[in-house]
Amino acid sequence: MVAGRLHDGPPQPPTRHRRVRRSxxxxxxxxxxxxLVLLVVFTYVPVANLVSYSFxxxxxxxxxxxxxxxxxxxxxxxxxxxxxVFFVSLFYxxxxxxxxxxxxxxxxxxxxxxxxxxxxxxxLFFPYLINGVAIGFVFLYFFQPGxxxxxxxxxxxxxxxxxxxxxxxxxxxxxxxxVWRFLGVNFVLFFGAIQAIPTHLYEAxxxxxxxxxxxxxxxxxxxxxxxxxxxxxxxxxxSLSVFEIPLIMTGGxxxxxxxxxxxxxxxxxxxxxxxxxxxxxxxxGLVLLVTWLQRVLxxxxxxxxx
Amino acid sequence: xxxxxxVFLKYLSLVLATAVVIVPLVTILLTSLRTEREMxxxxxxxxxxxxxxxxxxxxxxxxGKMLPALGNTTxxxxxxxxxxxxxxxxxxxxxxRFQFRLKKLVLAGFLVAALVPGITTQVATFQIxxxxxxxxxxxxxxxxxxxxxxxxxxxFIQFMRSIPTSLDESARLDGxxxxxxxxxxxxxxxxxxxxxxxxxxxxxxxxxxxIPFLYMPxxxxxxxxxxxxxxxxxxxxxxxxxxAGTVLVIVPSLIVFLLLQRFIYRGFTSGALK
Numbered sequence: 001m002v003a004g005r006l007h008d009g010p011p012q013p014p015t016r017h018r019r020v021r022r023s024x025x026x027x028x029x030x031x032x033x034x035x036l037v038l039l040v041v042f043t044y045v046p047v048a049n050l051v052s053y054s055f056x057x058x059x060x061x062x063x064x065x066x067x068x069x070x071x072x073x074x075x076x077x078x079x080x081x082x083x084x085v086f087f088v089s090l091f092y093x094x095x096x097x098x099x100x101x102x103x104x105x106x107x108x109x110x111x112x113x114x115x116x117x118x119x120x121x122x123x124l125f126f127p128y129l130i131n132g133v134a135i136g137f138v139f140l141y142f143f144q145p146g147x148x149x150x151x152x153x154x155x156x157x158x159x160x161x162x163x164x165x166x167x168x169x170x171x172x173x174x175x176x177x178x179v180w181r182f183l184g185v186n187f188v189l190f191f192g193a194i195q196a197i198p199t200h201l202y203e204a205x206x207x208x209x210x211x212x213x214x215x216x217x218x219x220x221x222x223x224x225x226x227x228x229x230x231x232x233x234x235x236x237x238x239s240l241s242v243f244e245i246p247l248i249m250t251g252g253x254x255x256x257x258x259x260x261x262x263x264x265x266x267x268x269x270x271x272x273x274x275x276x277x278x279x280x281x282x283x284x285g286l287v288l289l290v291t292w293l294q295r296v297l298x299x300x301x302x303x304x305x306x
Numbered sequence: 307x308x309x310x311x312x313v314f315l316k317y318l319s320l321v322l323a324t325a326v327v328i329v330p331l332v333t334i335l336l337t338s339l340r341t342e343r344e345m346x347x348x349x350x351x352x353x354x355x356x357x358x359x360x361x362x363x364x365x366x367x368x369x370g371k372m373l374p375a376l377g378n379t380t381x382x383x384x385x386x387x388x389x390x391x392x393x394x395x396x397x398x399x400x401x402x403r404f405q406f407r408l409k410k411l412v413l414a415g416f417l418v419a420a421l422v423p424g425i426t427t428q429v430a431t432f433q434i435x436x437x438x439x440x441x442x443x444x445x446x447x448x449x450x451x452x453x454x455x456x457x458x459x460x461x462f463i464q465f466m467r468s469i470p471t472s473l474d475e476s477a478r479l480d481g482x483x484x485x486x487x488x489x490x491x492x493x494x495x496x497x498x499x500x501x502x503x504x505x506x507x508x509x510x511x512x513x514x515x516x517i518p519f520l521y522m523p524x525x526x527x528x529x530x531x532x533x534x535x536x537x538x539x540x541x542x543x544x545x546x547x548x549x550a551g552t553v554l555v556i557v558p559s560l561i562v563f564l565l566l567q568r569f570i571y572r573g574f575t576s577g578a579l580k
Contacts, residue, residue: 027404027484028400028404028406029400031396031397031399031400031404031488032396032397032400032412034393034396035393035394035396035397035416035459036412036415038393038449038452038453039415039416039419039453041434041453042431042434042449042450042453043419043422043427043453044415044419045430045434046427046429046430046431046434047422047427047430049430049433049434050426050427050429050430053429053430060432060433105319106319106320106323109316109319109320114316114317114320120320120323120324122563122567123323123324123327123328124323124327125571126327126559126560126563127327128574129509129513129559129562129563129570130513130556130559131512131513131515131530131531131534131555131556131559132513132514132515132531133515133531133532133534133535133555134534134552134555134556137334137534137537137548137549137551137552138330138331138334138552139330141330141333141334141337141350141545141548141549142330142333144350146349146350147350148329148330148333148350148351151349151350151351152329152351180326180327180330185574188571188574188575189575192571192575212312237423241423241425241426243425243516244515244516247516248515248535260425260426263426263429264425264428264429264520267428267429267432268432268520273429276429277429277430280426280427280429280430283423283426284422284423284426284427287421287422287423287426288421291421
């Protein structure tokens with residue numbers, strides 16, 4: 001790193017103030033130089049470029065491009081084939097709801113204390129650490145016709161289904177994989193928050209004759225409110241930007257294309273960088289909108305950084 | 307009676323959840339130990355004839371180019387993590403220990419960037435990486451991974467607040483300059499935070515698929531993720547080999563998890579909240 005050299009700086013005058021913070025007025029910029037350059041080059045310049053590409057018909061290769069005004073945005077919202085991929089997000093959103101409820105349930109029962117708690121905690125969390133491609137293969141095999149799932153369900157008398165081949169079923173299956181993968185991180189967050197609740201609250205409630213459900217409803221839930229709200233927002237923006245699991249498992253075939261997969265295909269397969277940029281801007285706008293809504297609806301001090 | 311039933315249902319739900327997590331993984335493990343012949347005859351849950359049949363692992367490891375993949379992943383991991391720690395801790399140092407006018411703006415700059423889903427900007431980031439000549443080199447993912455990781459900056463700031471400023475001040479009185487304070491006082495005390503960042507970032511990079519997939523299409527530049535993904539073509543029907551490759555990729559994660567559980571829970575809970 002260049003940093004080592006940067007800090008030799010000008011000689012420091014000996015200071016005798018109580019707050020000896022300032023060696024040279026601009027020292028902090030030396031520490032911030034590298035991160036700010038990276039921040040601008042890899043986040044803000046790309047966003048600015050996306051905006052400017054989105055008004056052109058650029059193909060990503062040629063030196064020139066035409067200014068097309070709002071055509072890309074109009075195309076995005078009027079061509080049903082381009083827009084309907086948003087409905088795929090609804091499957092993942094439903095999956096996220098299931099995921100949050102299950103995570104809450106497991107956090108509550110493990111928080112109250114069970115045998116082999118560390119073991120169950122580890123089991124529930126571990127999928128989150130597994131490589132996405134590996135998860136994709138695990139479930140491609142799991143969902144195969146006549147594969148593990150069909151065999152297990154066959155024991156209960158269910159008929160085999162085309163879990164990934166049936167366009168009406170594929171998104172449910174993929175959303176299920178997503179729940180399998182991400183349940184653990186929600187669970188651990190909730191579990192940590194439950195551990196932080198003072199136990200004497202539960203003891204007092206139990207003395208007063210509160211049932212387990214009442215304790216959960218009136219002690220646990222209110223304490224978890226901030227974290228549930230953040231998790232919900234992350235779930236919404238997460239379901240809008242799903243791409244890895246469907247890309248690896250089905251490549252977006254059979255009705256399983258998500259908005260991000262479509263955007264990436266437009267940009268890198270069909271050389272429609274202009275249209276893809278407009279799509280990226282729409283998604284970015286939606287994610288920022290959802291986050292902003294959360295900040296307005298549920299003011300939360302946890303997210304503050306300073 | 308009702309209590310006993312409640313306890314029973316509680317454990318039943320835990321056992322069911324355990325089965326849902328484990329069954330898909332165990333079937334992959336079983337499959338990886340079966341021979342091609344056994345694959346054709348047995349069902350998905352049948353046991354391998356020889357529990358020590360590691361032929362598929364050898365095929366996956368050698369033909370699947372897992373060794374160079376491990377090399378590439380390690381190379382990327384090392385430089386990205388090193389840069390993240392250096393850059394992240396310096397950023398946190400500047401933000402937490404210096405008072406300056408544009409601090410709010412700088413902070414806002416990082417926070418807003420954290421909201422931008424990285425995947426959406428790839429359409430434009432691609433042009434920048436290509437313009438730098440980093441496309442199809444291992445520097446492309448390194449640059450992208452080290453580029454402003456807000457989560458690590460946040461972890462560092464949180465931790466740095468617990469380091470008393472009186473330590474810096476007395477060092478300053480002894481004539482140390484700000485870099486000496488950073489290098490000799492802050493950095494050593496940040497060790498637990500550094501461990502957390504290294505683990506979280508390490509897991510994220512080891513598992514990342516899309517960035518190497520997009521920026522390093524060259525066959526020689528496969529990472530763990532992309533090399534495993536390439537099993538899909540040539541071994542399309544050979545699930546025993548694909549399974550062996552998958553097991554090879556999962557085992558390191560399992561080992562890291564078992565050894566570093568405490569750090570991992572802490573890291574991912576602080577990371578997920580931004």
